[in-house]
Amino acid sequence: MSFDLVIRGGTIATAADVFQADIGIRDGTIVQIGDSLGEAAEVIDASNRLVLPGGIDSHVHLAQPSGDGIVMADGFESGTRSALFGGNSCVLPFCLQEKGQSLREALSAYHALAEGNCYTDHSFHLIVSDPTPAVLGQELPALVESGYTSFKVFMTYEGLRLNDAEILATMDTARRTGALVMVHCENEDAIRYLIGRHEAAGEVRPKAHAATRPVAVEREATHRALSLAEITEVPIVIVHVSNGAAMEEIARARARGQKVVGETCPQYLVLTAKDLDGMDWEGAKFVCSPPPRDEAEQEACWRGIEAGVFDLFSSDHCPFRYDDPAGKLNPKGRTSFRHIPNGIPGVETRLPILFSEGVAKGRIDLPRFVALTATNHARTYGLEKKGSIAIGKDADIAIWDPAEKRTIRHADLHDGADYSPYEGIEITGWPKTMIVGGKVMIRDGELVGTKGAGRYVARTRSALATF
Ligand code: DUC
Ligand code: ZN
Ligand code: ZN
Numbered sequence: 367m368s369f370d371l372v373i374r375g376g377t378i379a380t381a382a383d384v385f386q387a388d389i390g391i392r393d394g395t396i397v398q399i400g401d402s403l404g405e406a407a408e409v410i411d412a413s414n415r416l417v418l419p420g421g422i423d424s425h426v427h428l429a430q431p432s433g434d435g436i437v438m439a440d441g442f443e444s445g446t447r448s449a450l451f452g453g454n455s456c457v458l459p460f461c462l463q464e465k466g467q468s469l470r471e472a473l474s475a476y477h478a479l480a481e482g483n484c485y486t487d488h489s490f491h492l493i494v495s496d497p498t499p500a501v502l503g504q505e506l507p508a509l510v511e512s513g514y515t516s517f518k519v520f521m522t523y524e525g526l527r528l529n530d531a532e533i534l535a536t537m538d539t540a541r542r543t544g545a546l547v548m549v550h551c552e553n554e555d556a557i558r559y560l561i562g563r564h565e566a567a568g569e570v571r572p573k574a575h576a577a578t579r580p581v582a583v584e585r586e587a588t589h590r591a592l593s594l595a596e597i598t599e600v601p602i603v604i605v606h607v608s609n610g611a612a613m614e615e616i617a618r619a620r621a622r623g624q625k626v627v628g629e630t631c632p633q634y635l636v637l638t639a640k641d642l643d644g645m646d647w648e649g650a651k652f653v654c655s656p657p658p659r660d661e662a663e664q665e666a667c668w669r670g671i672e673a674g675v676f677d678l679f680s681s682d683h684c685p686f687r688y689d690d691p692a693g694k695l696n697p698k699g700r701t702s703f704r705h706i707p708n709g710i711p712g713v714e715t716r717l718p719i720l721f722s723e724g725v726a727k728g729r730i731d732l733p734r735f736v737a738l739t740a741t742n743h744a745r746t747y748g749l750e751k752k753g754s755i756a757i758g759k760d761a762d763i764a765i766w767d768p769a770e771k772r773t774i775r776h777a778d779l780h781d782g783a784d785y786s787p788y789e790g791i792e793i794t795g796w797p798k799t800m801i802v803g804g805k806v807m808i809r810d811g812e813l814v815g816t817k818g819a820g821r822y823v824a825r826t827r828s829a830l831a832t833f
Contacts, residue, residue, distance in 0.1 A: 420455025684709025
């Protein structure tokens with residue numbers, strides 16, 4: 367048997383095992399795993415390297431309209447290039463339905479932006495902001511059928527939040543169609559009350575952002591989202607969980623027998639609200655929701671990662687430039703934290719941070735790393751041919767140097783923002799060679815693939831929605 371590409375002599379990790387073998391690839395697919403595989407057009411020597419499934423980042427925002435003259439720092443080209451350099455072969459950005467817009471209209475705009483511009487494979491979640499009878503009755507069911515099998519609802523943000531009746535109706539559509547609902551859990555009315563109190567006291571700087579979105583705001587909404595999902599009998603994903611109390615809500619729902627997946631992100635493991643101390647307006651660089659908490663909540667999130675309450679580790683890459691009138695310091699953003707766009711970049715640093723803080727420091731093993739960063743994303747979101755190294759899977763592979771030492775510097779990253787919230791963090795382990803669909807895209811740190819090589823992937827239903 368001859369191959370297009372053989373990866374020779376590496377240590378392969380899947381969500382189940384770690385073993386030595388060669389991988390044979392033909393026509394973009396893994397076709398053989400074994401010893402001393404034969405003839406190949408190209409051979410990559412992976413000795414002293416880890417050979418892992420390409421990362422799947424199932425929570426990123428690219429080119430998302432953000433209102434009021436705000437422009438996201440990454441479109442599909444820079445966002446997927448950055449994702450690729452960070453060890454990812456597939457990303458799932460959100461397609462935002464604006465009020466009054468049909469989902470199909472929103473989708474064709476996103477597809478037009480993505481087409482021909484991506485370095486990684488990609489698929490879209492839908493954000494439902496206007497759940498009209500037509501959207502819930504006709505559009506969504508047809509879109510689920512054609513491969514858009516997950517949608518996100520927000521419990522916060524003017525213009526985005528759904529009330530409980532709307533969430534119930536949207537969840538009911540998920541129940542009828544076998545889709546998966548992702549929920550942003552923060553109580554908007556409680557946030558507005560706290561914003562009013564802080565602004566009245568003259569506290570308008572970024573530091574006040576976290577104080578207006580305390581743990582109770584997230585915990586209450588998490589409990590409510592889980593209750594609404596229990597009532598409608600749908601599986602859900604609680605995204606970007608920042609603390610132990612919200613995590614315990616998930617653990618309790620699971621103990622009751624609910625199908626719920628918890629997601630956490632790097633900002634809740636390595637950042638805290640204290641990072642804004644003394645930063646004045648530069649604290650805008652850390653404004654995201656839910657906000658990073660304190661060391662005790664970081665530890666709680668680590669426990670959730672170790673114990674399996676969290677199945678997904680995503681970046682929530684939501685990049686805005688800092689020093690830019692279309693970014694964090696937009697004219698209104700300079701008057702109050704309330705107008706600073708929420709979100710931070712991180713698609714390129716997600717995997718190195720978890721590898722370094724988790725695997726290299728002995729908190730999690732390699733199979734758990736692979737599960738949290740690739741396999742569980744594929745299973746949760748219906749990416750049937752992705753997320754593992756196995757015969758028949760897409761040849762989406764990241765070859766890591768587990769010993770490489772680096773300090774995160776934004777100057778070395780490839781996104782469109784002008785800073786990294788993780789600047790200065792010391793890392794052990796970095797992805798060096800990236801293969802997407804059998805094509806070598808990065809070889810030993812050098813970009814060799816072209817944009818447009820990344821393809822759109824229609825998804826099947828979530829494993830949670832089908833068993
Ligand atoms: N929610 C996200 O998922 N990303 C960034 C901002 C937000 O509120
Ligand atoms: Zn969110
Ligand atoms: Zn997000």
